[in-house]
Amino acid sequence: MTPENRSPHEPTPAHPPSSSHSHGHAHAHSHGPAKPVSAHLRKVIAAVLIPFAAAVLTGLAVLWPGGAPDHPHSGLGLDRQTESGRVVKIEEMDCTKAGAAPQQPVRQQPGGEGGPPPPPRGPCEKSEIEVTSGPHKGRTFTELVQPTASRHYSVGQKVILAYAPKAPEKLQYSVTDVDRTLPIALLAGLFALAVVAVGRLRGVFALIALVISFGVLTLFILPAILQGSDPLVVAVIGGSAIMLIALYMCHGLSARTSVAVVGTLTSLLLIGLLGALFTGWAHLTGDTDDQTGLVHGLYPQIEIRGLLLAGIIIGSLGVLDDVTVTQTSAVWELKEADPGAGWRKLYGAAMRIGRDHIASVVNTLVLAYAGASLPLLLLFSIADSGVGTVATSEIVSEEIVRTLVGSIGLVASVPVTTALAALVVSADRHTAGTKPGARGRASKASRGGRRRRAK
Structure with a gap:
C-alpha cells in the first residue's frame, strides 16, 4: 500500500522508501479509486x-400525496x-358497399364551387376482432378500416x-390502439443489457437509480x-431527491460525488431563478x-406557469x-496526474476540457428540443408569418425560454463545478496526518543521522 492510499488511522512506516524513483513508479501505476x-x-x-438532504426528506414527507386524486370523466379516451383483443380475420x-363514409375533406373545385369528396381509393378492410380479456372474453366484433x-x-x-x-x-368494444408490449419490452431489455455489459457493476447501479428516479x-x-401543490416547489424537491439518489448510487458516497452534487444544485438554483424571471x-x-x-380543465387548481417552470427544471437535471x-x-x-498542481493550474486545465463539453452538450440540448417540437417547426415553416413574428409567438417563445434557460444553467455549471472541485482538492490536508513536505524532511534527517553515525 502506497503512503497516498493509506488510511489516516494507519501508522506511518518507520523507514519509508527513500528512492524517489520507486515512489514515482508506484504512484504512476496506481489505478484504483480516487484518494479519499x-x-x-x-x-x-x-x-x-x-x-x-434533511430539507429534501422533510419536503418529501410534507408534500407526499398518497396517490392521484379523483377527477371527473374527461370523455376524451384517456x-x-x-x-x-386480437385480430382474427x-x-x-x-367501401361503398360497406357503407364507409369518406374521410377526405371537401376540396375546392377549379371553378370555385365546392363539390362532393371523392370516394376512397382502394378496398376497405373489414377486420374481425376477438376480445381476449374481461367479462366478454371470446366475443367478436368487426372494425372497418378505410384505405386512407x-x-x-x-x-x-x-x-x-x-x-x-x-x-x-354491438358498440361496447372498439379498437383504440395496438399492443406494443413486446417491442417495448425487448428494446428495454436491449438497453439494460448494453448498460450492464459496458458499465458492469456501475451500470447495474445506474439502472437501479433509473428505476428509483422513475418511481419518484x-x-x-x-x-x-x-x-394542488406548487409545481415549482414539487419539482425542486423531487428533482433534488432524484439527483441525490442517482449521483450517490451511480458514483459512490465520496467527496468527488458531493462536489458534483453541490455544482448541480447551484446550477438548478440558477435555472429556477432565470426561468421564473423570464417566464x-x-x-x-x-x-x-x-x-x-385538458389537465387544467380537469384540475383547475394546478398553476400552469409553475408547471412550465417545473418542466424546465426536471428537463435540465x-x-x-x-x-x-x-x-x-x-x-x-x-x-x-500532477500532485503538485495548484488551484489555478487545475482550474485552467479542467476548463479546457469543460469548454469542449459545453460546445457538444449545448448543441445536443438545442437539437433535442428541436426534435421534440419538429411538427410545430414544420407548421411554422409553411406559414406566411415572418421569423420574428413566429419566434415571439407564445408557443415558440415557450420553447425558446425553456431551451435558453436550460443552456445557461448548463454552461454555468462548468466553471462553478470546476472551481469547487479545484478548491477542494487543492485545500485538502495530507491524509497521513503530516504536512506535505514532512516526509521529505524526515527522510533527509534520517540520512543525515546515518552519515553522522558512519563518521
Whole structure:
C-alpha cells in the first residue's frame, strides 16, 4: 500500500522508501479509486449537504400525496376502461358497399364551387376482432378500416380495446390502439443489457437509480402536482431527491460525488431563478397545447406557469448531472496526474476540457428540443408569418425560454463545478496526518543521522 492510499488511522512506516524513483513508479501505476479527502474536508462537505438532504426528506414527507386524486370523466379516451383483443380475420371489400363514409375533406373545385369528396381509393378492410380479456372474453366484433387510415391491421395482431359497459352490445368494444408490449419490452431489455455489459457493476447501479428516479416521478412529483401543490416547489424537491439518489448510487458516497452534487444544485438554483424571471417577463402562461388545457380543465387548481417552470427544471437535471460529474472527475484525475498542481493550474486545465463539453452538450440540448417540437417547426415553416413574428409567438417563445434557460444553467455549471472541485482538492490536508513536505524532511534527517553515525 502506497503512503497516498493509506488510511489516516494507519501508522506511518518507520523507514519509508527513500528512492524517489520507486515512489514515482508506484504512484504512476496506481489505478484504483480516487484518494479519499481528509477528515476535515469531509466534515465541511457534510455540513453543507446533510442539512440539504434533511430539507429534501422533510419536503418529501410534507408534500407526499398518497396517490392521484379523483377527477371527473374527461370523455376524451384517456380514462376509459380497456381490454385486450386480437385480430382474427381480415376481409377486403368495396367501401361503398360497406357503407364507409369518406374521410377526405371537401376540396375546392377549379371553378370555385365546392363539390362532393371523392370516394376512397382502394378496398376497405373489414377486420374481425376477438376480445381476449374481461367479462366478454371470446366475443367478436368487426372494425372497418378505410384505405386512407394511418393504421392497418394484420391477422394475429394484438390490439387494445376501449370498453364502454353502458353502450349497446354491438358498440361496447372498439379498437383504440395496438399492443406494443413486446417491442417495448425487448428494446428495454436491449438497453439494460448494453448498460450492464459496458458499465458492469456501475451500470447495474445506474439502472437501479433509473428505476428509483422513475418511481419518484410517478409516485411523488405527478400526484403532488395533481393534488394542488406548487409545481415549482414539487419539482425542486423531487428533482433534488432524484439527483441525490442517482449521483450517490451511480458514483459512490465520496467527496468527488458531493462536489458534483453541490455544482448541480447551484446550477438548478440558477435555472429556477432565470426561468421564473423570464417566464414572467415574457408573459408566458404555459397553456399552449391541448394536453395542458385538458389537465387544467380537469384540475383547475394546478398553476400552469409553475408547471412550465417545473418542466424546465426536471428537463435540465439529467444533462446537468452529466456535466458536473465529468468536470469533477476531470479535476480529480488531473490532481492524480500532477500532485503538485495548484488551484489555478487545475482550474485552467479542467476548463479546457469543460469548454469542449459545453460546445457538444449545448448543441445536443438545442437539437433535442428541436426534435421534440419538429411538427410545430414544420407548421411554422409553411406559414406566411415572418421569423420574428413566429419566434415571439407564445408557443415558440415557450420553447425558446425553456431551451435558453436550460443552456445557461448548463454552461454555468462548468466553471462553478470546476472551481469547487479545484478548491477542494487543492485545500485538502495530507491524509497521513503530516504536512506535505514532512516526509521529505524526515527522510533527509534520517540520512543525515546515518552519515553522522558512519563518521
